[in-house]
Amino acid sequence: MSTVAEPIDLPLPVVGSLSPSRAADFKSCPLLYRFRAVDKLPERPSLDALRGTLVHAVLERLFGLPRADRTLPAAAGLVEPLWQELREAAPPGAELFADDADGSAQAGWLESARELLASYFTLEDPTRIEPAAREELVEVVLDGGLRLRGYVDRLDVAPTGEIRVVDYKTGSAPREAFEAKALFQMKFYALVLWRTRGVVPRQLRLLYLRDREALTYTPEAEELRRFERTLHAIWAAISKARLTGDFRPSPSRLCDWCDHQALCPAFGGTPPPYPPQSDGTEREGPAFGGTPPPYPPPPQ
16 A cells, blocks of 8 residues: 655755845945954944843833833833843943943933833823734745844734734934835835735834834835845845955945944955955855955045
């Protein structure tokens, strides 16, 4: 008696991995992608980034409280305890208060975090929201083996199954001309959720706490298909750059905030040797196989 074996769904082989931040890095400046993803160069810690980490932690913890307890005083009361937890974990930037002898700089910084939380309460009433997930890792391997992965600040799922993706931003809201760039990260999450859950998110919502503004967007399936093709194209370009070592800088106004100008050819610098070596072995990327062409001049 013969039997027919059931088909086995084998996982797709992974050829590479992209997060929304690294994909955006390569899109804006391939050399910045190299510095961060391949060379893994350190960057200066920032009190703004650290404050964002703290505010995100407070909002995550706030939604762990019973609905009736999700008040502004409760959120403000979480600031100092969570800051102490973060300090014990030694996140980048925590050392910036080492010389704050009287604690005044830290006190002002903590108050600025409370102000951002007060802004949050002007945008949403957390007592009326029951998130399906907070700080959720979402990932999928696309056809072709490209893995997409990232962390979503919050997922709301309606009783009807509709999904809302929410992201908290502690920086300023973008001007209209830059909204598409701001939504890149959210479309990334929307694509992953669509491919894993079979549902196109109903709404993508960015909450800009500093300016008390909300940016909402409704994606469509065809748009996400085009976005998927864009990510495949980005990965193809990354793969080519890793083969040749040709990670070109793309000078723009964003260079003013870049930590790596001293190593950037567009500003007269020289990048580290490629590929980066560790204990005599290649850390990332295939062997360097060519000489990059001349780089464009810095922006005027």
